[in-house]
Amino acid sequence: MTHRGTLIGCGFFAENHMHGWADAAGAEIVAVCDLDRAKADAMAARFGIPAVYTDAAQMLSAEQPDFVDVATTVPSHRPLVELALSHGALTVCQKPFAETYADAKAMVDAADAAGKPLIIHENFRWEAPLMALKAALDSGVIGAPTYARLSFRHGYDVYANQPYLAQTEQFALMDVGLHLFDTARYLLGDVRDIHCRTQSLKPGIAGEDAFVATLRHQGGVVSTIECSFFSKIVPDPFPQTLAWIEGMDGTLELTGDYTLRLHKEGELTARNVEPDTPAWGGRPWHAVQDSVVAFQAHVVDVLDGRAEPQPSGAHNLETLAMALAAYRSAETGATVDLAAFIATGAV
Numbered sequence: 001m002t003h004r005g006t007l008i009g010c011g012f013f014a015e016n017h018m019h020g021w022a023d024a025a026g027a028e029i030v031a032v033c034d035l036d037r038a039k040a041d042a043m044a045a046r047f048g049i050p051a052v053y054t055d056a057a058q059m060l061s062a063e064q065p066d067f068v069d070v071a072t073t074v075p076s077h078r079p080l081v082e083l084a085l086s087h088g089a090l091t092v093c094q095k096p097f098a099e100t101y102a103d104a105k106a107m108v109d110a111a112d113a114a115g116k117p118l119i120i121h122e123n124f125r126w127e128a129p130l131m132a133l134k135a136a137l138d139s140g141v142i143g144a145p146t147y148a149r150l151s152f153r154h155g156y157d158v159y160a161n162q163p164y165l166a167q168t169e170q171f172a173l174m175d176v177g178l179h180l181f182d183t184a185r186y187l188l189g190d191v192r193d194i195h196c197r198t199q200s201l202k203p204g205i206a207g208e209d210a211f212v213a214t215l216r217h218q219g220g221v222v223s224t225i226e227c228s229f230f231s232k233i234v235p236d237p238f239p240q241t242l243a244w245i246e247g248m249d250g251t252l253e254l255t256g257d258y259t260l261r262l263h264k265e266g267e268l269t270a271r272n273v274e275p276d277t278p279a280w281g282g283r284p285w286h287a288v289q290d291s292v293v294a295f296q297a298h299v300v301d302v303l304d305g306r307a308e309p310q311p312s313g314a315h316n317l318e319t320l321a322m323a324l325a326a327y328r329s330a331e332t333g334a335t336v337d338l339a340a341f342i343a344t345g346a347v
């Protein structure tokens with residue numbers, strides 16, 4: 001059975017979504033929508049999509065899709081997600097899920113009321129190198145983890161494709177920070193508390209473009225999560241997430257050349273975990289493009305009832321709370337207890 005889908009938002013990143021849907025067995029995009037007619041027309045022409053709309057409500061009434069892929073920027077997420085769910089569609093929402101916890105919670109409640117899955121497009125956990133790291137960790141080869149570091153530091157000009165990133169007052173934590181926090185939870189479990197320091201380094205931008213956060217996970221693991229969009233590194237590792245996880249019996253390391261290294265019993269072993277570049281893709285984006293294909297194949301699995309959303313809106317609520325708690329920590333200098341932060345409504 002082929003599930004019929006519609007895409008809302010035909011901007012920069014949506015092109016990866018469209019390629020991913022074209023690659024996915026069991027799903028097809030039957031209509032696309034953008035407020036900007038020219039963008040929607042161009043996307044439809046490029047991918048041979050028969051129907052084009054500028055109004056999402058009109059599109060959903062006319063097409064009655066099985067799933068809706070929301071690929072717009074964050075201000076439109078809540079109304080579009082609620083609209084899609086009100087039409088009984090499985091709904092996929094790009095990150096950041098929402099600007100506020102209240103908006104994200106309203107979308108989770110709308111999914112519950114509709115009885116339909118809400119899946120957040122958190123593709124880092126679908127990146128082949130990070131999945132290989134997770135598999136190695138879960139194999140027990142380094143024993144129980146004790147400490148981890150995730151690092152996303154580069155100087156790639158992200159503003160060329162995403163000019164809105166220079167204008168947002170909440171940038172690094174709400175952009176790549178959310179991906180890294182989701183990855184930290186994926187690898188090491190949920191988080192008890194968080195401490196964070198932010199920096200605004202590139203002249204002229206509105207928000208923070210670097211941060212370092214320290215997390216204490218529920219199981220006792222301590223992790224440091226670092227991100228910078230203003231690092232001068234040769235070769236620039238963008239868009240790789242580098243990782244270092246120490247355990248009772250060894251250390252796993254993901255290096256900037258897609259190598260997964262194991263330090264154990266005085267020996268260093270290594271293997272390449274670089275994904276293939278999709279036929280439509282290109283470097284340095286190939287690992288991201290490959291992860292979109294993997295994520296969207298997962299969405300088809302959810303549509304077919306073979307898998308639970310990874311991650312669901314309900315799961316991603318806590319990831320969003322972590323970013324908001326990190327801002328609170330950066331403002332106050334304090335370590336923020338995540339459960340108390342959520343329970344007291346401080347989010």
Ligand SMILES: NC(=O)c1ccc[n+]([C@@H]2O[C@H](COP(=O)([O-])OP(=O)(O)OC[C@H]3O[C@@H](n4cnc5c(N)ncnc54)[C@H](O)[C@@H]3O)[C@@H](O)[C@H]2O)c1
Binds near residue numbers: 009074080162288
């Ligand atoms: N997962 C990743 O690796 C990754 C990478 C880049 C961007 N993103 C995320 O993808 C999202 C989109 O980013 P982008 O750079 O493609 O943005 P963009 O501005 O290039 O595109 C967004 C499009 O949505 C359209 N739009 C907005 N509101 C709409 C509405 N109500 N109805 C129909 N169309 C509407 C806009 O006209 C625009 O064309 C962002 O949330 C961003 O954070 C994710």
